[in-house]
Amino acid sequence: MMHASLLRAALVGCVALVSVLSPVSASAQANAANPIFLTIPESYPDLGARVIVMREPGREIVMLDPAAATVDELGAGLRMLAKFRRERPEPTNGEMIPIMGFAPAPNISADERARLEAALAELQRRPIANVGNLGRGRWMRLSMR
Amino acid sequence: MSARRRTITLGAALCVVVACAEEPSTAIPLGGGEAQPDLDLGVPHLSSDQFATYETREFSELGAPARVLAEGEAEYPGQEEYRDEEDLAPSIWNARTSAMFVPGSFAVWGSHDYMANKGRVDVTATIRRDGTVIGTRLGTTEETYPFIPWWHTITGFVEIATDVDCGLAGDGSSDHAAWWEVAPGAGPSVYGASRMSTSSGIAYQRACEPGVIPTTNTGGGGSGGGGTDTSDYYCWLYITYDLYTLEVLDIQVLWCGEGG
Numbered sequence: 001m002m003h004a005s006l007l008r009a010a011l012v013g014c015v016a017l018v019s020v021l022s023p024v025s026a027s028a029q030a031n032a033a034n035p036i037f038l039t040i041p042e043s044y045p046d047l048g049a050r051v052i053v054m055r056e057p058g059r060e061i062v063m064l065d066p067a068a069a070t071v072d073e074l075g076a077g078l079r080m081l082a083k084f085r086r087e088r089p090e091p092t093n094g095e096m097i098p099i100m101g102f103a104p105a106p107n108i109s110a111d112e113r114a115r116l117e118a119a120l121a122e123l124q125r126r127p128i129a130n131v132g133n134l135g136r137g138r139w140m141r142l143s144m145r
Numbered sequence: 146m147s148a149r150r151r152t153i154t155l156g157a158a159l160c161v162v163v164a165c166a167e168e169p170s171t172a173i174p175l176g177g178g179e180a181q182p183d184l185d186l187g188v189p190h191l192s193s194d195q196f197a198t199y200e201t202r203e204f205s206e207l208g209a210p211a212r213v214l215a216e217g218e219a220e221y222p223g224q225e226e227y228r229d230e231e232d233l234a235p236s237i238w239n240a241r242t243s244a245m246f247v248p249g250s251f252a253v254w255g256s257h258d259y260m261a262n263k264g265r266v267d268v269t270a271t272i273r274r275d276g277t278v279i280g281t282r283l284g285t286t287e288e289t290y291p292f293i294p295w296w297h298t299i300t301g302f303v304e305i306a307t308d309v310d311c312g313l314a315g316d317g318s319s320d321h322a323a324w325w326e327v328a329p330g331a332g333p334s335v336y337g338a339s340r341m342s343t344s345s346g347i348a349y350q351r352a353c354e355p356g357v358i359p360t361t362n363t364g365g366g367g368s369g370g371g372g373t374d375t376s377d378y379y380c381w382l383y384i385t386y387d388l389y390t391l392e393v394l395d396i397q398v399l400w401c402g403e404g405g
Contacts (some may be wrong), residue, residue, distance in 0.1 A: 079405070093388055
């Protein structure tokens with residue numbers, strides 16, 4: 001009985017400690033923790049968009065045009081994704097955000113540019129697979145580090 | 146060690162382990178030669194035509210059916226007396242395109258007067274940032290009148306929403322058309338078409354001041370706020386769809402604003 005109550009108290013303290021040490025609030029973390037997938041489908045949707053951002057409950061996707069998959073497009077997609085994360089709630093349905101154009105190129109720091117270039121290079125090295133109903137293409141999960 | 150102390154030690158150790166644990170890596174490791182799995186993704190079928198507006202207006206339905214002459218050419222009762230007269234040559238005048246920024250949007254109007262029973266104006270609105278086109282929207286308006294020689298005025302309108310009040314430029318263009326159609330919608334009975342194009346001048350928002358963030362916020366799909374003279378601006382569409390059927394539920398008009 002004594003052991004059980006002590007263990008319960010320890011667990012409560014543990015939960016409190018984890019909450020305090022947590023760097024961001026739980027709600028913000030839920031959104032920010034959504035995995036981001038990058039994809040370059042061979043059949044890019046013919047919408048005239050330079051990059052397409054898609055949001056679904058629990059995950060987000062940045063889709064690049066194989067004819068123009070550059071760091072600027074990737075940076076623009078991630079910039080707009082961050083904007084929608086900040087300004088809109090977690091989606092309960094599908095959201096598709098074709099970015100029709102942007103200027104100037106997103107202001108990306110040298111470190112961030114190097115990170116995006118590495119991610120893009122890794123994406124382009126990925127083997128061809130099926131990208132849902134778009135057919136063949138490449139995809140990867142973006143590392144948040 | 147007493148059982149009580151062991152319990153406390155165990156709890157503290159568990160606590161430290163949980164508190165200090167790193168979040169799991171989000172990268173999917175791919176070993177050499179490992180097959181890439183498929184990505185489960187459903188993208189709604191859309192075409193850029195769906196982003197353009199198309200408005201048709203029909204005035205005073207014709208009461209009597211058209212009489213078919215030959216090879217699909219039809220004649221409306223009473224038409225004979227006008228058939229070879231010069232009055233029936235369709236004409237366009239007062240064609241113009243106007244463009245301006247108004248609070249919350251960039252608006253373009255295309256209009257012309259015409260002598261015919263069919264009129265159409267295709268209006269294009271274009272938004273630029275530092276001379277680079279970042280957004281374009283098309284709109285078509287088409288009118289049908291009875292086959293009677295009379296003049297009409299047609300106006301088409303296209304709007305691009307924006308929540309910034311500095312740093313953008315925009316311009317518009319229109320393709321104007323007028324023609325006679327004996328029995329509208331009844332096949333190839335069209336003759337004598339007139340066409341012309343007009344463009345607006347470039348409309349400018351005020352220049353952004355360095356480091357000053359404008360405050361215009363019109364709500365809707367945008368973010369609020371605005372840009373500085375070095376901000377990156379974007380134009381985007383916002384589409385919602387059913388995750389399971391991929392049915393498009395809503396398409397918001399083209400929106401231009403700061404990346405944030």
